[in-house]
Amino acid sequence: MRRTPHALLAATAALAAAVVAPSPPAGAAAAAPASAAYYLQSATTGLNAADIQGAVEQRRPKGDEDRQQWNLRPSGSSYVLESTDATGTCLGRSGDRARTVACASADAAWDITATGADDRYTLKVPGTDRHLTLAPKPPGANYPAQLAIGAPGALASWYLTPVTPATGPMPPEDRRTLDQVTFLTAHNAYANGVDGGFAPPFVNLVPNQSRGITQQLADGVRGFMLDIHQTPDGAILCHNSCTLVGRPVALWVDLQRIVDFLKTRPDQFVTVFLEDYVDPGVLRAELARVNGLDDVLYRPDRTGVRENGWPRLADLIAADDRLLIFTDHSRSADQSAGLTRDTFGVMYQREWTVENHWSMGPGIGSSDWSCYSRWYDANTNIPLTRTEPGFRPLFVMNHFRDVPITATVRTDNAKLADRARRFCLPAARKKPNFLAVDHYDLGDTGSAVNALNSHTYP
Template sequence: MNHAYLVSVRTGIFALALCAGAALAGTPEDTSQPFDRYSWVTTHNAFTSNGLIPNQNQTIDEQLAAGVRGLMLDLYYHEDRVRLCHNRCRSGSRTLADLFITTLLPFLDENGDAIVTLHLEDYTSLDQLTTELNKVPGLGGRTFDPYAWPTDGWPTYKAMLERGQRILIFSHNWDSSGTLTTRSGDVHIMPSEDFTVENYWSLGTTVFTHDPRCYSRWEHQPLASPEIPGMPGWRPLFTMNQFHGVPIPLHHDNRFDTLVTRYRDYCWPAAQRKPNYVAVDFHEKGDTRRFVDWLNAQADGTKP
């Protein structure tokens, strides 16, 4: 059942947010807008739902089913494979190919209106990554190629669905970005520092320190950067990081009023736009989905 709730923010202004219990933040009703007009729930270290210090409670399959559409993944080369690990790989850590074969591609096949974004912190080489992607049948042609669109800005969500380019991949590794030729076809990986902007990743080491400032992770790339280099009219997609260095499964960082205040008082003044990706730990704790739904209801360029 739909319900409305009121949240008081610091200035005394009340923000009205609507949350449809059955609706998913990852499935927009209106697909006619350019892709950079949408916001998505994004999971930090999406693959760490087990181990001593997890960042998520849910598996990636469960996250996707819950409406998550952005996944932050760390890649390392271990035991002759590219694996999803955080700082250190363990024997049997999940491979990138397995993620595509058993989770991502089946999910996209079953959900024809879904688009998924991968944010890679990649510590592998180009050869290692290409060899791993060679093991994924059917991946070629399904990744977003920005240079294949003769548009003065991001294509619409609907156009991306129709062309079948439903996986966006951004990487912090310049050397492993570009077009990778694999057995199933070309796989396109966009360098994060060209195609995205993001605020510095940490609110503080622990929940006992809290720095809400919103400044760029990369000094040369202001959050308000208006255009992707060499792509007239294309804005970098904005990732709003909202998590601490040590993950604690509390909901404070993900509360609606906390998110609105950080966005309104810090990130909006710095970026002059709403975020496309809201990256959090323990995404189901608190109100991240409600916040993203609220963002998607805001007109582009409207000051909160």
């Protein structure tokens, strides 16, 4: 795997670099972007067009690997997209399939037109009504990898995402909206071996964190990922199951720690993510045990966020709306049970966030830095690039492996800013709002958070 050495100053400078390129030629397809290096991303899946030995397929976004970067430049009254990995080779077509071809070939030319919807484009074969598109999705499967040449429509909608994006300065603290801010987030924050047991004895030997919730708060952690399971005692924090777990911690205990912290720090905002295996009635009863929860609970569903975007963080703090709780549970399952979690203030994560796949691989050995949606499979399609009119979901960036081996975590966390910049930010077309890591105290994760909080990504 090719990786550039992690250097915070270099990463920050690259993030701040603006794309400067010549304007498109007179007579070219209207509103095409400037000449530069781009990722060509499906607006349907969020996956990138990649040159795979001559075939052009949609693949998981992978930065400067996997032949996914294309230099856009004018060619007569049209455009070509030349591979950055193979000079003279361009994205083109052969029959009804996308292929790489010689850039001088007529089959490499495209009319590129903005659709007027959220920075999306179409790529059309000149003089025809044939477009670069996804093949239709077979029942019970993902969209095929091979890109096609076919009819216009939703599947023929693409983002041209700059490899080196233009960025802006971070607004003053009293002007920053919630979606402009990045928070350090502890993956499996409860699995720390300090506050209590979290797994059967053998698994208990490999905690995801080495400090308790109270210390995590003191150290600047502002996002907490918690797994909850149902027992006769209520919602308990355990990994996979609570069977054989000694001294498990109840959810309300850790939430009380967070609420108590917020009471002493009225300038702070915290988000909780629940990996949620309990009935909604059990969760409601658990939350009712937390003293002062209603005083700080933030309800974006009641404040017009879907229509108007995320509010300023300073306004949330002034209103004492400072604790946001998400569940990964299904709304449809709760509707079948007759009680939805948002009626008592727990938001459905898939409605308010996007999130990349949760694992970079096993605890040792090589890792997979590709950044693609956690919610992309045969039954669910929520691309990292998802946006809605007036609303951009918050982006949860997972950066951890299956097993938190300390030496590996230290190395991975040292590369957190680099992965965010080169892989995940362009994959989502937005800045990560939550950097979720194991052992947040290793690898200088705070510097990665500070680097992202130094700029905006429009």
